[in-house]
Amino acid sequence: MIRRRSLLAALGAAATVVALTACSGGSTGGASTTTSAPAAASGAALTTVTAGKLTVATGQPAYSPWVEDDRPESGKGFESAVTYAVAKQLGYAASDVVWVRSSFDSAITPGAKPWDLNIQQFSITADRKKAVDFSSPYYTTTQAVVTSKGSKADGVTTIAGLKGLKIGVATGTTSYTVVNAEVGQPAVYTSVDDAVQALKTKQVDAVVTDLPGAFYIAGAQLDDGVVTAQFASTAGGDQFAFVLPKGSANTAPVSAAVDAITKSGELKEITDKWLSSEVDVPVLQ
Structure with a gap:
């Protein structure tokens, strides 16, 4: 099932919305693109909106189990944990990850973005690929x-x-x-x-x-x-991935970082924790 904007509206009525906390540094202001050069695992520097920082957007609010308590900076929740694992692969310390907020729809429209990555259960589709880039998938439903x-x-x-x-x-x-x-x-x-x-x-x-x-x-x-x-099988499921601006020079290294945590088994550990154990949704035996 491809994720729709209406899902957020409905969840807003059903969930207890925690008051938004200040994101860890930075803002969504239109900073000009600069080059940062951490010692990325891929060996390639990223071109980021703020030098030395990785600016990551997510929804407002962001819901469990993807982000716990609407605090992506906590590292708790599936997509928050995945983001910090990818950032580490890219050579960024947790303190260098800056969280901002964006709507779902604005993230997948053409044009410049005030963030480097966006993560909020974006399914990879052919139509969306015309407007934005996707990383390698980090989850298949x-x-x-x-x-x-x-x-x-x-x-x-x-x-x-x-x-x-x-x-x-x-x-x-x-x-x-x-x-x-x-x-x-x-x-x-x-x-x-x-x-x-x-x-x-x-x-x-x-x-x-x-x-x-x-x-x-x-x-x-x-x-x-x-x-x-x-169910254990992911056959036919939608694939979720980070969204990046169309033609971003960061798409390849971010994909390489996702591939690295997939190969190492770290991604599976994160998935098992936040989409099985923490939410008590066991895999059918």
Whole structure:
């Protein structure tokens, strides 16, 4: 499911918004581009908006599990942790990472940007590539099970356990393909919203959708929603990546840094922590 701007609006109504804290240094002012030269892991200096600093934008507010307590500078939350790991690969100390805020839509429009990188669950698409650059992907969405507390699906963390339940999915989606292959024929609905309505009226025991969508459903569409488990496979999932200005000289070194933490296993450790353990969404066995 490609992330939409409406997701932020809905989550804003469902989540408890923490008062925005001051970002760690810097601002979104239109600083002229200068060259910084930390000892980057790739051996290449970056061209950044502020010399010696890596300016990273995220949403306002930013939500768990991507950023905890709307404080990206804390390093807590999946995308915050990924950013600091990439920055380290590029040769930047944590104190040299400057956080600013931007809207989702403005980040993916053409033109100069007052930041070096932007991270807020941007799916890589052909249309967006016409306006901005993307790094190598740091996450591919999995399919997840969302239900209501106390339902038959609540607490089920095995494929075998799901086989005795009625599961709703949207037609023509990766969710349908995964459930049909691993669990059995699901109940098929025209849209995810229709599947959620079927869950609310107890026509199904659970809904399967991509993990970001599952967090949205649990937090914004259900009064007592819970994401209980996720499938191991990422086949067909959307890929999330850093956004950079179109034609940025930094795209290659940032991609190399993402590739490095992927190869080393550090990215998997971050993913397991923030998108499994911390949010209690185990992988289905």
